[in-house]
Amino acid sequence: MSATDEIETEPQTDLPSALPAETVDPDETADLPVDRYFNRELSWLDFNSRVLALAEDVSLPLLERAKFLAIFASNLDEFFMVRVAGLKRRDETGLSVRSADGRSPREQLQMIALRSQKVSSRHARVFRESVLPALTAENIKIIGWDDLSAVQRTKMQEHFHNELFPILTPLAVDPAHPFPYISGLSLNLAVTVRDRTEGGEHFARVKVPDNVSRFVRVDQLVPSPAASDDNEAPRPTLFLPVENLIAANLSELFPGMDIVEHHVFRVTRNADFEVDEDRDEDLLQALERELARRRFGSPVRLEVGDDMTEHMLELLLRELDVDPADVVAIPGLLDLTCLWQIYGVDRPLLKERPFVPATHPAFGERETPKSIFSTLRDGDVLVQHPYDSFSTSVQRFIEQAAADPQVLAIKQTLYRTSGDSPIVRALIDAAAAGKQVVALVELKARFDEQANIKWARTLEQAGVHVVYGLVGLKTHCKTCLVIRREGSTLRRYCHIGTGNYNPKTARLYEDVGLFTAAPEIGSDLTDLFNTLTGYSRKQEYRNLLVAPHGIRTGIIDRINAEILARRAGDERAWVRLKANALVDEQVIDALYRASQAGVPVEVVVRGICALRPGVEGLSENIVVRSILGQFLEHSRILQFGSQNEYWIGSADMMHRNLDRRVEVMVQVRDRRLAADLEDIFVSALDPRTRCWELQADGSWQAQPAAGEQVRDHQRQMMIRQRHHADPAKP
Incomplete structure (x- = not known):
């Protein structure tokens, strides 16, 4: 799917950071080797192999291993339904579109057939020879x-x-x-x-x-x-x-x-x-x-x-x-x-200990909430789910807005939500109370289309203004804007996150979100919603990066700024990136140029990665890690060292996100909150953290090596959250 409307540009003013006047020569890309990308389809199969490795890990609770076998199977189904199906369609229609690594659709299909046969056999073998006997030993028998x-x-x-x-x-x-x-x-x-x-x-x-x-x-x-x-x-x-x-x-x-x-x-x-x-x-x-x-x-x-x-x-x-x-x-x-049905057996000793999210201290205790509006007037708040409770932060924000007589309007994007959505109920209550409520429901969210059609109709019947976004673009951003009358003025309260407004997945997916009452961000979100709901043709924003026109260029400009800082001798110049996928060639090439200039680049990617790290003269300064665990790592975070900038948002480094979706990234300016994002990177990149590291040959190597001290990143985040909730705890 491609964008069909050309949106006219406006001059950009007041960028979030002042970028150097000098630029990096884009023609340097011509000097990069032609074999610098991994195939994205094989990289995805490698990701699913890492999921399977969790099922093989006998140190994990048994029913968790069975769960990972089920996740692997579901992932592979979707891969064939979408990715393989797309390659077959291109092959059958004669479209000779080659992948970034130079392979035709037919060549990719042949590679996928060989690899998927092997991984499917391994999947069945792990079940029959390892998990099934272990279940039987625990008196759970198929x-x-x-x-x-x-x-x-x-x-x-x-x-x-x-x-x-x-x-x-x-x-x-x-x-x-x-x-x-x-x-x-x-x-x-x-x-x-x-x-x-x-x-x-x-x-x-x-x-x-x-x-x-x-x-x-x-x-x-x-x-x-x-x-x-x-x-x-x-x-x-x-x-x-x-x-x-x-x-x-x-x-x-x-x-x-x-x-x-x-x-x-x-x-x-x-x-x-x-x-x-x-x-x-x-x-x-x-x-x-x-x-x-x-x-x-x-x-x-x-x-x-x-x-x-x-x-x-x-x-x-x-x-x-x-x-x-x-x-x-x-x-x-x-x-x-x-095997999800097997996982449902009531055997708590065979599962991970349930984690109970806590209320972020800025929003009070679970049963004695503070006004989120008064909290945000004192400063921004950053939450990280599932460690910080979604229901007592994001959900409470929308519910308080729906019930507050001073709130005049609520505007929200909905990409995926739950079957019995408290978010949708709150929007319906707000409309019933006479507030102006706008819900942008993305009908084209793959495999959630039917559910979103249902929500769209329910919201429309309740008097909510429902729109479906821009022609040719999926609206993937996670944004909510609340307009509240306070005395003689209107104040705007915002939430911008990396995850969906879904209380169920918020207990399973790791995501971050920013709450702010900053007027400049509220103004940008107002402009964004006017673009999504009306005929505004705004492309550039003062304090946000917005795809399909601003995120890729904004990221590459900042990578180039780190290159120039390193050339000027600034030892603080580095790039850190956490995402679900890294396949966009322009962003990858910018990271290669950074590595060649001596800029350290550290990437934490859950799934696909087309970047080839550790190649002498190209990417020896790039490290790529992947962390899988009890929760699905889902947040997208960027750090640019010399500029002292942290950004969070909904966009992965993929063509579909940067070219065919409306995505939003926001800078986290508050130093206290930036320190929380720094903690996430420090923990994920700690040499002792259990992970996989991508090698120059495309293989993923488990780290740390056997016998070395191991720490679990997600457990460290749990400990950090408990400390935030009760600073007296070590």
């Missing part, structure tokens, strides 16, 4: 039909007849019944039956219902005897895969037929789509049409059990029109996202 006792089988057959049989629909394939549509990510049984009278064999498909639990809890339907007093082992927790239960009762679905064979399979379909915003006058209706089409996307992957016979596989390949290269044979269970 069993098959043959493992059931006679009593258990009888109960399971009753369960099948009562709960499954009425909703199953066996579909025959013959001249009168064409091959059925196989929905994406559904689990299916491919069955061959033989007519006892005529002797002919026929194919049939049975879809495993996706509205029932993947596992049947056998122990709940057939309780085991209570443990004796001297036996402290927990009762067995028994999970029977629902496809196993269906397979054992296929004769009930095909009476008068013999079951010759049955095999499990799963199709992944292209889930990417585009909406022509120039042609479609009603974006909401156009998006609903495309969502309906998404389910009919072309197959991009076929997963089958490794016991599938050759002739059954040939039938599926032919009927589904799948290339043999897109087949993944998996031993054991297909679709390990089902």
Whole structure:
């Protein structure tokens, strides 16, 4: 998707920092080696391999390891649905767009096929050979039909007849019944039956219902005897895969037929789509049409059990029109996202100790809140979730604004929010109280489109002014603006963050957010919302960096300033960057030039990184780290040493963020708050911190080395948060 409107420029005034008049020669890029980028798709697969490494880590609690297996599976599904699907579309349509490392779509698909086969095999192996035996040792067992006792089988057959049989629909394939549509990510049984009278064999498909639990809890339907007093082992927790239960009762679905064979399979379909915003006058209706089409996307992957016979596989390949290269044979269970159900077992000793966020001291105690407005009049506040509570900071800010009679207007962007959103409820309450409420709901947030359509309609019905942003651009920024009457003046209160307004993910994702009543930032946010909701064509802002026109140039200008400072002998010149992804070539090249000038560059990236560190003469001054853990590292933070600047915001260093989205970054000026951001970098970059470091050859090396002292970055952040809440604690 690309921007379709050209926004006229205004002269930039009063930049947040005075940049040197001298500039770095952009032609220096011509001297950089052509092989300076890693392939982004392979880099993503490397990221998911790091997730898998957490599942392999026997030092982690067992159910956390099972959770990481489920996360890996979900990540890989989305990778095929979006990234692989996009490459296939470009290859099939003849678009010879090459990646930054010079590979064609077909070459990338070939590499992905080889790498994904290996990592999928490793995924299955970790489950079968490590996690599954460990679960069994803890009396959490995934069993098959043959493992059931006679009593258990009888109960399971009753369960099948009562709960499954009425909703199953066996579909025959013959001249009168064409091959059925196989929905994406559904689990299916491919069955061959033989007519006892005529002797002919026929194919049939049975879809495993996706509205029932993947596992049947056998122990709940057939309780085991209570443990004796001297036996402290927990009762067995028994999970029977629902496809196993269906397979054992296929004769009930095909009476008068013999079951010759049955095999499990799963199709992944292209889930990417585009909406022509120039042609479609009603974006909401156009998006609903495309969502309906998404389910009919072309197959991009076929997963089958490794016991599938050759002739059954040939039938599926032919009927589904799948290339043999897109087949993944998996031993054991297909679709390990089902392990989320295993993770839900009530065994707290097998999980990480639950972390309870605390109220930021600036906002009072959890049960005795302060007025956020009076707090912000005294100075800015920086929060870091999940260590600082989202509900008693961001959510409370919006709820207090909705209830305050002096608040006249609330303007907010919503990219992703929760199913039962207190943020949406607060906006509805504000509109009901007669306040002017504007919600910019991003309908095109991938895989949350349907939920956002629902919220948009709910808000509109409540009297909220709902807009969908700019044509051709996703609105990804995380901003809220509250206008409050105070005496004879209006004061603006702002929140700008790195994470979504979602209380559920705020307990799982690490993010930072700035609360401020600074008039200059409030003025910029006012201009931004006028651009998002009206016909303003403003491109440049006084105190914010705003994509698609200002973030890349703002970052590169500041990197260049560090280069000039280093050339002038300033030892404070350095660049630190924390993000989810680093693939933008212009930003990477600026970092290469900084390294060549002797500027230390330290990068903390969770996912994709196309930058090649540690290459002599190019990037020997660049270190790239990746931290994965209990929480998903999600904040985007930039530090420029000689300029003494810290920036936070919603933008990753990717084309889509810098060119095709509305993103906002804000400078954290308060020295106290900047020190908090410094603490995050110091902890993440500590040589003792458990992480992976990217090598010049593209491999990721676990750090520190075995036997060395290890510290956990996220646990250090928990300790720091407790100290902030109670400074008396060490």
